[in-house]
Amino acid sequence: MTPRIELSGVSKRFGSRQVLDGLSVSVMPGESLVIIGGSGTGKSVSLKCILGLIPIDAGSIKVDGQEVAGLKGAALDAHRTRFGMLFQGGALFDSLPVWRNISFALPGRAADRRAAAIDNLARVGLGAEVADLRPAELSGGMQKRVALARAIAVRPPIIFFDEPTTGLDPITAAVINKLIRTLVTDLKITALAITHDMASVRLIADRVAMLHAGKIIWHGPLASLDGCENPYVRQFIHGSTEGPIQMPGVRQ
Amino acid sequence: MIAALVAIGAPVLAAFTAIGRLTRFAITALTRMLQPPWYPAQLAQQMLVIGWLSLPVVGLTAIFTGSALAQQIFIGGSRFNAASTVPAVTVIGVVRELGPVLGGLMVAGRVASAMAAELGTMRVTEQIDALVTLRTDPFRWLVGPRILAAVLVMPFLVLVSNALGVMGGWLLATQRLGFNSAQYLATTQRYLEVDDVMSSLVKAGVFGFFIALMGCYHGYHSGGGAAGVGRATTNAVVSSFILILLSNLIITVIVFGS
Numbered sequence A: 001m002t003p004r005i006e007l008s009g010v011s012k013r014f015g016s017r018q019v020l021d022g023l024s025v026s027v028m029p030g031e032s033l034v035i036i037g038g039s040g041t042g043k044s045v046s047l048k049c050i051l052g053l054i055p056i057d058a059g060s061i062k063v064d065g066q067e068v069a070g071l072k073g074a075a076l077d078a079h080r081t082r083f084g085m086l087f088q089g090g091a092l093f094d095s096l097p098v099w100r101n102i103s104f105a106l107p108g109r110a111a112d113r114r115a116a117a118i119d120n121l122a123r124v125g126l127g128a129e130v131a132d133l134r135p136a137e138l139s140g141g142m143q144k145r146v147a148l149a150r151a152i153a154v155r156p157p158i159i160f161f162d163e164p165t166t167g168l169d170p171i172t173a174a175v176i177n178k179l180i181r182t183l184v185t186d187l188k189i190t191a192l193a194i195t196h197d198m199a200s201v202r203l204i205a206d207r208v209a210m211l212h213a214g215k216i217i218w219h220g221p222l223a224s225l226d227g228c229e230n231p232y233v234r235q236f237i238h239g240s241t242e243g244p245i246q247m248p249g250v251r252q
Numbered sequence B: 001m002i003a004a005l006v007a008i009g010a011p012v013l014a015a016f017t018a019i020g021r022l023t024r025f026a027i028t029a030l031t032r033m034l035q036p037p038w039y040p041a042q043l044a045q046q047m048l049v050i051g052w053l054s055l056p057v058v059g060l061t062a063i064f065t066g067s068a069l070a071q072q073i074f075i076g077g078s079r080f081n082a083a084s085t086v087p088a089v090t091v092i093g094v095v096r097e098l099g100p101v102l103g104g105l106m107v108a109g110r111v112a113s114a115m116a117a118e119l120g121t122m123r124v125t126e127q128i129d130a131l132v133t134l135r136t137d138p139f140r141w142l143v144g145p146r147i148l149a150a151v152l153v154m155p156f157l158v159l160v161s162n163a164l165g166v167m168g169g170w171l172l173a174t175q176r177l178g179f180n181s182a183q184y185l186a187t188t189q190r191y192l193e194v195d196d197v198m199s200s201l202v203k204a205g206v207f208g209f210f211i212a213l214m215g216c217y218h219g220y221h222s223g224g225g226a227a228g229v230g231r232a233t234t235n236a237v238v239s240s241f242i243l244i245l246l247s248n249l250i251i252t253v254i255v256f257g258s
């Protein structure tokens, strides 16, 4: 089976900083892959590279077997229609009310789009009363959920979730994790998620990959995560300061 | 020697790169504006923001400057027994130069900065990236309506600016300098030429284009958080001022120089 998304040897540097350094990873259709890794290791950058928002320096990115790195114009637009994206910071349009944000890419009459927006609000655990508020009037966690509602509203076949549960209370986080799981199992969506939240990893992942120093240093099915011998992964999932990953300035 | 060449070459190269980038941005904006989808609601909103909300500043500037101009012409003219030229010189000065230029500069101060700040914030908070992933072209959704709105609305603002500038001169001349109102207006009318009005409208359209272009360009390419947005705003205002003054000179020389 051709992978839905296949990255091989992707490299990207910003100035003198090599952020991605030969990154290779693939996601199969209908699968949910969670990428874990320290802050600043290039997780968000790699999603943006796949979407063509950041050009890559080297390597190849294939979606459904088709090379997408370097696409331009109409071909790039067509490529992007397959994706929904939840940005780490939400990226809501602050000039538009919540319901216009959610229904932004939906066709049809305003009344239908508004109804669809309210449907999607309900899926992320928000009521119709927030539909007419501006993003600035929402709490951080609410903004994140509205952004999630916007990402899923067009029912794209592939959805990227950049830290879907950061800033949410444990109960809301559980609702969101369940929603992502439902999208994958019931709607056969291919999901690529980034998270630091280990509870969330266990609830949404089919497979887990760990990004470190610009490369995937370990990947495997969720079930093999706990028994994993890789010292980087062990340190990360136990949240320990002792191990091969050193934080600059932190002494043991 | 080499070091000197490098020292000269680097900024020259940087300038050419910047001009190339700006030209490409302008061409992209203009060609995308010609193809659907169009967003008339965005256009209407921008016309309101640029046109209606700029009326007070543009109007006040014109009245004050028109009055000051009349006073200076009166003082200068009195030395040559030519104080009676006040209405004629005022209307020519206002319509040909001061109305469009000061109107353009005031709108640039208001609008280019606001556009750069808005688009810059959208850039650094990834809203422009989000637009793209929601099947919407930022050039058609953000840039196009702003440029078109500015080009359409500026001529109206400059008409207002011209009218109020002349009125400012008339007010001062009749209230303080002892001019007869009917005579002043009759002279004004005699010296008000269609060509002058046309040239001021052409200038207005060109200024509107540069104002929106610089606001959008600097905002769109903004980076580096709040400081980056601040820089984008400053650059948008300064560069639109320079382009307004430069294009004004060029149009003036072409239209009136020969």
Ligand SMILES: Nc1ncnc2c1ncn2[C@@H]1O[C@H](COP(=O)(O)OP(=O)(O)OP(=O)(O)O)[C@@H](O)[C@H]1O
Pocket: A014, A017, A019, A037, A038, A039, A040, A041, A042, A043, A044, A045, A046, A088
């Ligand atoms: N547009 C950009 N220009 C320059 N550097 C960038 C840009 N985007 C990201 N970077 C750099 O790339 C590195 C990786 O950033 P990225 O946002 O991918 O981190 P991350 O793995 O998502 O971290 P976090 O878990 O904190 O979100 C960072 O060092 C960042 O400074």
Ligand SMILES: [Mg+2]
Pocket: A043, A044, A045, A088, A162
């Ligand atoms: Mg990130």
